[in-house]
Each structure stands twice: as C-alpha cells, then as structure tokens.
Amino acid sequence: MADPTTAGPGDGHREGSPAPGSPHSPRVATLDEVALRAGVSRSVASRAMNNARNVSAPKREAVARAASELGYVPNATARALATNTVGSVVLAVSHDDPALFGDPFFSQVLVGVAAALDRSELDLTLMLTSSERGRARLERLLRSRRSDGVMLMALRKDDPLNRVAAATDLPVVLGGRPLDAEARWYVDVDNRGGARLAAEHLLRSGRRRLATIAGPDDLHASVARLQGFADALAVERLPADWVEHADFTYEGGARAMTRLLAAHPDLDGVFAASDNMASGALRALKAAGRRVPEDVAVVGYDDLEIARHTEPALTTVSQPIRGLGQEMATMLVRLIDGDTPTPIILPTRLVVRGSAPGPT
Amino acid sequence: MADPTTAGPGDGHREGSPAPGSPHSPRVATLDEVALRAGVSRSVASRAMNNARNVSAPKREAVARAASELGYVPNATARALATNTVGSVVLAVSHDDPALFGDPFFSQVLVGVAAALDRSELDLTLMLTSSERGRARLERLLRSRRSDGVMLMALRKDDPLNRVAAATDLPVVLGGRPLDAEARWYVDVDNRGGARLAAEHLLRSGRRRLATIAGPDDLHASVARLQGFADALAVERLPADWVEHADFTYEGGARAMTRLLAAHPDLDGVFAASDNMASGALRALKAAGRRVPEDVAVVGYDDLEIARHTEPALTTVSQPIRGLGQEMATMLVRLIDGDTPTPIILPTRLVVRGSAPGPT
DNA sequence: GGGCAAAGTGGGACCGCTCCCACATATTTC
DNA sequence: GAAATATGTGGGAGCGGTCCCACTTTGCCC
Numbered sequence: 192m193a194d195p196t197t198a199g200p201g202d203g204h205r206e207g208s209p210a211p212g213s214p215h216s217p218r219v220a221t222l223d224e225v226a227l228r229a230g231v232s233r234s235v236a237s238r239a240m241n242n243a244r245n246v247s248a249p250k251r252e253a254v255a256r257a258a259s260e261l262g263y264v265p266n267a268t269a270r271a272l273a274t275n276t277v278g279s280v281v282l283a284v285s286h287d288d289p290a291l292f293g294d295p296f297f298s299q300v301l302v303g304v305a306a307a308l309d310r311s312e313l314d315l316t317l318m319l320t321s322s323e324r325g326r327a328r329l330e331r332l333l334r335s336r337r338s339d340g341v342m343l344m345a346l347r348k349d350d351p352l353n354r355v356a357a358a359t360d361l362p363v364v365l366g367g368r369p370l371d372a373e374a375r376w377y378v379d380v381d382n383r384g385g386a387r388l389a390a391e392h393l394l395r396s397g398r399r400r401l402a403t404i405a406g407p408d409d410l411h412a413s414v415a416r417l418q419g420f421a422d423a424l425a426v427e428r429l430p431a432d433w434v435e436h437a438d439f440t441y442e443g444g445a446r447a448m449t450r451l452l453a454a455h456p457d458l459d460g461v462f463a464a465s466d467n468m469a470s471g472a473l474r475a476l477k478a479a480g481r482r483v484p485e486d487v488a489v490v491g492y493d494d495l496e497i498a499r500h501t502e503p504a505l506t507t508v509s510q511p512i513r514g515l516g517q518e519m520a521t522m523l524v525r526l527i528d529g530d531t532p533t534p535i536i537l538p539t540r541l542v543v544r545g546s547a548p549g550p551t
Numbered sequence: 552m553a554d555p556t557t558a559g560p561g562d563g564h565r566e567g568s569p570a571p572g573s574p575h576s577p578r579v580a581t582l583d584e585v586a587l588r589a590g591v592s593r594s595v596a597s598r599a600m601n602n603a604r605n606v607s608a609p610k611r612e613a614v615a616r617a618a619s620e621l622g623y624v625p626n627a628t629a630r631a632l633a634t635n636t637v638g639s640v641v642l643a644v645s646h647d648d649p650a651l652f653g654d655p656f657f658s659q660v661l662v663g664v665a666a667a668l669d670r671s672e673l674d675l676t677l678m679l680t681s682s683e684r685g686r687a688r689l690e691r692l693l694r695s696r697r698s699d700g701v702m703l704m705a706l707r708k709d710d711p712l713n714r715v716a717a718a719t720d721l722p723v724v725l726g727g728r729p730l731d732a733e734a735r736w737y738v739d740v741d742n743r744g745g746a747r748l749a750a751e752h753l754l755r756s757g758r759r760r761l762a763t764i765a766g767p768d769d770l771h772a773s774v775a776r777l778q779g780f781a782d783a784l785a786v787e788r789l790p791a792d793w794v795e796h797a798d799f800t801y802e803g804g805a806r807a808m809t810r811l812l813a814a815h816p817d818l819d820g821v822f823a824a825s826d827n828m829a830s831g832a833l834r835a836l837k838a839a840g841r842r843v844p845e846d847v848a849v850v851g852y853d854d855l856e857i858a859r860h861t862e863p864a865l866t867t868v869s870q871p872i873r874g875l876g877q878e879m880a881t882m883l884v885r886l887i888d889g890d891t892p893t894p895i896i897l898p899t900r901l902v903v904r905g906s907a908p909g910p911t
Numbered sequence: 912g913g914g915c916a917a918a919g920t921g922g923g924a925c926c927g928c929t930c931c932c933a934c935a936t937a938t939t940t941c
Numbered sequence: 942g943a944a945a946t947a948t949g950t951g952g953g954a955g956c957g958g959t960c961c962c963a964c965t966t967t968g969c970c971c
Contacts, residue, residue: 219694219696221926221927221928222927222928223927223928231950231951232950232951232952233927233928233929233951233952234929234930234950234951234952234953235949235950235951237928237929237930238929238930238949238950241929244948244949245948245949245950246949246950247948247949247950250949250950262694264691264694264695265695265927265928266632266695266696266926266927266928267695267696267697267928268628268631268632268637268696268697268926268927268928269632269926269927269928269929269956270927270928270929271628271928271956272626272628272629272632272926272927272928272929272956272957272958273927273928273929273930273955273956274928274929274930274956275956277628278697279676279697286662286665295655295658297658298655298657298658301677301679302646302679305646305677305678305679306679309684309685309688314676314678314692314697315676315677315678316639316674316675316676316677317661317665317675317676317677318665318674318675319661319662319665319666324669325669328669331624332674334579334622334624335624335625335626335627336579336626336627336628337627337628337638337639337674441856441860470860474860496801497857500801500830500834502862581956581957581958582957582958583957583958591920591921592920592921592922593921593922593957593958593959594920594921594922594923594959594960595919595920595921597958597959597960598919598920598959598960601959604918604919605917605918605919605920606918606919606920607918607919607920610919610920625957625958626956626957626958627958628956628957628958629926629956629957629958629959630957630958630959631926631958632925632926632927632928632956632957632958632959633925633926633957633958633959633960634926634958634959634960635926
C-alpha cells in the first residue's frame with residue numbers, strides 16, 4: 192500500500208476511451224459507456240441492469256446488448272458506496288490456539304458457510320484473529336463498513352471477540368454459544384444431547400465405571416458435553432466425577448487418559464469430547480496394556496475422518512459440521528435481509544464402531 | 552439482498568445528525584464531520600488522517616483529536632472508490648474434490664496466508680469454487696473490481712480456474728505450478744526434490760524393490776513427486792515402474808497399496824505421495840500380513856499430524872505448508888505494490904520415524 | 912525589505928454507481 | 942375528448958472519500 196501522498200500526477204484518472212497503450216487492463220466499461228452505446232440515459236441503463244420497472248422493452252434490450260458487447264460488469268465498490276451495503280460478510284475465528292484451527296473441523300464449517308453464501312451474492316472475508324492486533328483489525332474492518340455482517344466461531348470465555356461483537360451494530364451470528372455472554376443469534380450443536388448419547392451407549396453396553404476426557408472448561412461446548420455425560424450417569428445414579436480436562440488434541444487426550452488410568456485403574460469406559468482426544472486415549476490405553484473395547488470401551492465426538500481409521504475404529508458422536516456452517520451463513524443472510532431468525536440447535540447422532548460396540 | 556427496486560422512500564439517506572431513534576447504529580462519523588469539528592477543511596483532514604505532508608502540526612493534532620473523539624473510522628468503500636484500490640485479495644480454491652480441501656493441508660496454507668496478510672492492510676476473501684457457477688462468480692468478483700489480486704491453489708490440468716486467471720488483469724499468484732500452462736508468478740514446494748529424498752532414504756536403508764503410490768496425474772505436484780522418485784531410482788539404475796495412482800486419500804492409498812501388493816508381491820519399500828495415502832497403505836499392508844518396516848518400509852509425504860500417530864509412525868517428507876501460504880501472500884502484496892518478484896520453490900526435508908528407519 | 916521557493920490551506924472535481932424527482936408520453940376512465 | 946392515471950425517461954444530487962490546483966502564508970536569502 193503505497194503512501195497516497197506520493198501518487199504521481201494524473202493518478203487514478205482515466206483516459207476518455209480504451210487507450211491502447213495503457214499499462215494493463217482493457218479498461219473496464221462503466222455504466223455511462225453502456226448507456227451511451229445503448230442510446231439511453233444512465234438512469235435507464237441502471238434500471239435495466241437491475242431489471243427494475245419503468246424501462247421499456249426495447250431499451251431494456253438495447254442496454255443488455257450494449258452491456259454484453261462491452262463486457263460490462265458493474266463496479267462493486269461504486270455500488271456499495273451508493274447503496275450502503277457491501278455485499279460481503281466476515282467469518283472471524285479466534286486463532287490463538289491451534290486446536291480449533293488445526294483439525295478438519297474448521298474446514299468443514301468453512302465449506303458449509305461457503306455453500307450457503309454461494310446462494311446469496313455475498314462474499315466471504317476470512318479473519319483469523321490471533322493476538323490483540325488481529326482483534327483491532329477486525330474491529331476496524333467492521334467499523335469501516337467493509338462488511339454487512341459477521342460470523343464468529345466458538346468464543347471462549349473472555350474471548351476478546353466478544354467485545355468486538357458487542358461493539359458493532361452489524362448483524363452477528365455465533366457458531367456455538369458463548370459461555371458467559373447472552374447471545375441473540377447463534378447456531379449450535381446439541382452438545383449436551385450428543386454427549387448424553389455417548390454415555391448412554393456405554394451404559395447400555397454394560398459399562399459402569401465411566402470416565403470422561405473433557406475439553407477446556409472455558410468453552411461452552413466442553414461444558415455442555417460434560418453436562419450431557421453427567422446427565423446420563425445421573426439416571427443410573429452413578430457419580431460423574433472421573434473427569435480430566437484436555438485441549439481437544441491427540442497428545443492432550445493421551446495425557447488425560449494416562450491420568451485417568453492412574454486415578455481410576457478400574458475404569459471400563461471412556462467418553463472423550465473429541466475424536467482427536469479419543470485417538471490419543473486409544474494410544475494411551477494401548478500403552479497401558481488395556482484392550483479396547485474388551486477392557487475399556489471408548490467413545491469419541493465429532494466423527495472426523497480419523498475416527499474411521501483408528502485401531503479399532505472409533506464409536507463416536509456425529510455432528511453436522513457443514514450444516515453448522517451452512518446454518519450460520521443462512522441465518523446471517525436472513526438478518527441482513529431484515530428478518531429475525533431464531534437460534535438453531537443441530538442434532539447429533541451416535542455412530543457405532545469397534546471401540547465401543549453395542550450391547551450383546 | 553433485497554431487490555433495489557423495492558427500496559422504500561428515503562432509503563439510504565441519512566439524517567443530518569445522530570438521530571436518537573434510528574433503527575440501529577450510532578451513525579458513524581464522516582470525514583466532513585471530523586473536519587468541521589477540528590475546524591479545518593476536508594482536504595486538510597484527509598491529509599492529516601493519511602499523515603501526508605503539508606499539514607501544520609497544530610491542525611494535524613486537532614484532526615487527530617476530533618477523529619478520536621468522534622470515533623472516526625474512514626469508510627473503506629469510499630476510499631476504495633476514490634483510489635481505485637480495494638484493500639482485499641482473493642484466495643480461490645477449486646473445490647470439486649474433497650481431497651484437497653478435506654485434509655489439514657489447506658488450513659495450514661490459510662494460516663500462512665492470513666499471517667502474511669496481517670502485516671499488510673489487506674483483507675482475505677475466500678472463494679471455494681466448486682462447479683461452473685462458482686467459477687463464474689469468481690470471474691465476476693474479479694471483474695467487478697472488488698479485489699486487488701488473486702491467489703489460486705493447486706490448479707489441475709484443464710482446471711477452469713486457469714481460464715479465469717488468464718482472463719483477469721489483476722495480479723495472480725499460484726500455489727503450486729500448473730501442469731499445463733506457463734505460470735509467471737507462483738510459489739511451489741520442491742516436490743521433485745522431496746520425493747527424491749524419500750526414495751533415496753529407502754535405497755540407503757537397503758531397499759531395492761521400490762513401489763510408489765502417486766497422486767492424480769493431472770496435478771503438477773503428483774507428476775513432480777513421481778519424477779523425483781524416478782530420479783533416485785535412476786541413479787541406481789533401477790526401473791521406476793511400480794506405480795499406482797490414487798487420489799491423496801486414505802482409502803485411495805489403501806486400495807493402491809493392495810493393487811501394488813498384488814502386482815509386485817516382493818516389494819520391500821513404498822513411497823506414498825501423501826501421508827493420508829501412506830496411512831491407508833499401512834492399513835493395507837497390515838491387512839496383507841506384512842510387517843512395517845521389517846518387510847516393507849513406507850515413506851509418506853506432507854508431515855501432517857497424522858504421520859506422528861500412525862502405527863508405526865510415518866517417515867515422511869516435511870514441507871513448509873504455512874510457509875507456502877505466507878510466501879504466496881507476500882508475493883501477491885509485492886505484485887500489488889508494483890514490484891516484480893520471482894517464483895519461489897520452497898525446500899523440503901525428510902523426517903525419519905518408525906515406518907522407514909534409517910540404515911543400520 | 913523585496914523576491915522567491917516552500918509549506919500550508921481549502922475549493923471543488925471526480926471515482927461509478929443509485930435513486931429521487933420533475934417532466935414527457937402512453938393509457939385509462941368518465 | 943378532457944382529465945386522471947400509469948408508465949417511461951433523463952437530469953442531477955448524493956454516497957464519502959482522494960487529490961489536483963489555485964491561492965495564501967510563511968521562511969529564507971542576498
């Protein structure tokens with residue numbers, strides 16, 4: 192970004208017509224040129240392009256032809272300035288910890304978001320805000336009206352993005368509920384229900400000494416999954432206090448599993464709040480000489496690809512990650528259009544594989 | 552995106568001052584208001600904000616104060632229109648096959664790109680172009696001057712994005728070389744050299760009956776890795792014709808391995824052109840009763856996290872994926888600034904683990 | 912202390928679009 | 942057939958910045 196001061200003379204000014212010797216670009220046509228060629232006024236041309244009323248058929252057609260002959264594409268910036276809507280939305284992700292971003296989870300959300308946005312005419316601006324600096328940038332981005340709305344992923348407690356979200360007047364959609372703040376519009380997965388499914392499955396297959404590897408406790412999803420686990424045990428009047436926290440990573444899961452084994456050598460079932468952690472747990476169990484599922488049954492969460500490739504394959508809770516992204520984007524589009532959608536909780540389902548087979 | 556025609560009366564027009572009852576937004580200040588408050592002309596205010604020359608210290612300060620009091624943030628759209636530079640770049644990914652996008656590879660590139668862009672003032676617009684429709688969108692996006700430049704990932708042969716890239720006059724940086732077209736600016740990894748490292752390692756540890764699981768043959772990276780593999784064998788005057796192609800996925804790798812075993816039961820070493828495929832190969836080998844590395848040594852490519860968690864852990868070729876993204880963004884920024892950078896080939900290195908230990 | 916360059920200032924055109932409004936022309940309606 | 946309405950049309954004022962340019966003020970030099 193060159194200092195604007197140093198701009199040369201005549202900078203930014205155009206020659207009257209497609210100058211053959213211009214540095215690059217065949218000079219993209221403007222609406223005025225289209226209008227001129229079609230023999231109508233700019234107003235009519237504008238209306239014709241936006242197929243609005245009050246344009247006679249012949250003129251409409253003339254404009255269409257002129258536009259296609261000139262290869263006219265409206266200047267998005269000019270339109271944005273005139274209409275005060277930009278045509279793009281932001282997806283911001285706190286990227287301080289690699290856990291959230293490293294795994295395929297995020298890619299899937301992205302695919303969902305992109306798919307939903309594809310149906311509208313909105314572009315996706317991605318912001319990975321690590322550090323204070325990134326947060327400030329996001330704040331500026333929003334305040335400089337470069338965006339029509341924001342999606343925020345998985346806010347941790349005290350996440351600075353919370354502040355940013357509160358400070359903007361743009362529509363904000365959250366992916367996952369924030370732990371502390373009250374969110375007006377969000378899309379979440381039924382974490383509690385999913386975890387409950389997992390624990391119930393373990394109980395149904397006869398396991399009674401259940402432990403869990405929970406996620407970081409400043410994340411709503413972690414808390415909810417732990418809660419769901421406890422829900423299921425409560426029904427059977429079993430205590431749900433064999434808990435170790437980890438950071439959703441493989442290594443973290445392995446370490447947590449080791450701690451659990453040390454504290455509760457007689458455990459016979461484990462629910463890990465992510466597939467990565469479950470995979471790590473599998474390794475730790477193997478290292479400790481436990482057989483899965485004979486000695487210890489393991490259930491994961493996410494149903495990532497890795498779950499199909501562990502040994503044994505992971506029984507896990509499948510959640511519609513792409514759907515999450517899709518719903519977020521759809522909700523944001525609605526908000527931008529002036530609707531007032533309601534929060535959405537997406538369902539989960541259990542996928543049974545070798546690490547925790549069903550009863551019998 | 553409401554039809555502009557149906558816009559209500561008075562739409563888009565502002566009240567003179569912060570109307571208390573306005574629907575939302577405390578009405579963001581404009582440069583005129585800052586100038587007024589600072590008691591200077593708009594020109595001076597503009598110059599002061601862009602800290603250009605020709606502003607006296609006191610006025611400069613007055614403007615700064617007024618701006619901060621008003622919470623002024625320049626309207627990016629207006630600035631873009633006036634300067635004819637938008638302040639954002641596009642990263643486009645052909646997303647027809649999940650292979651490219653599904654694995655963590657892409658997330659890492661993204662992180663690198665974002666990190667490099669963070670240093671400039673450019674935003675990142677992400678486009679996952681699947682289908683014809685997506686390609687058309689990208690084309691429009693570029694022609695509508697909503698972006699200052701483009702990064703394109705890993706173009707396949709005949710990828711429609713090639714056409715898009717050729718049609719635009721914006722700076723284009725490629726991640727990975729295109730197979731067919733001649734690229735002017737790209738960042739690539741030394742695929743050939745990396746593959747050669749892998750094969751040399753296998754040879755050095757005494758393997759002589761080497762096979763390879765190559766990627767799709769319409770991707771430069773695949774061809775180059777296959778070439779590198781052949782390079783190493785050529786030195787030893789060994790034929791490099793035990794080749795099976797797969798699609799970079801786990802399942803594909805497993806199937807390819809099975810085919811290789813059927814065709815060449817006596818093979819003692821395999822180079823797979825991705826860690827995912829190598830993992831699949833590991834499974835297939837295990838299923839066939841071969842021990843790794845005793846009977847068959849396996850080397851992967853990528854050094855993704857999965858490589859550390861297979862059994863045995865994968866010897867693999869590590870490439871700077873984040874660096875790739877970083878260099879791409881940096882190169883694009885240079886181009887936008889008017890420099891003419893040269894293509895970059897990033898180095899690779901071998902990471903030795905259990906699946907193919909070194910000699911002795 | 913008059914002359915000249917440099918620094919500082921504000922007016923206003925412009926970027927390319929949208930949209931209001933006044934006016935011209937076609938279509939009803941009584 | 943005149944009046945009332947509907948439909949079409951183009952002029953022109955924004956949107957909120959940047960930047961050129963003419964002009965005033967200062968600083969410097971001999």
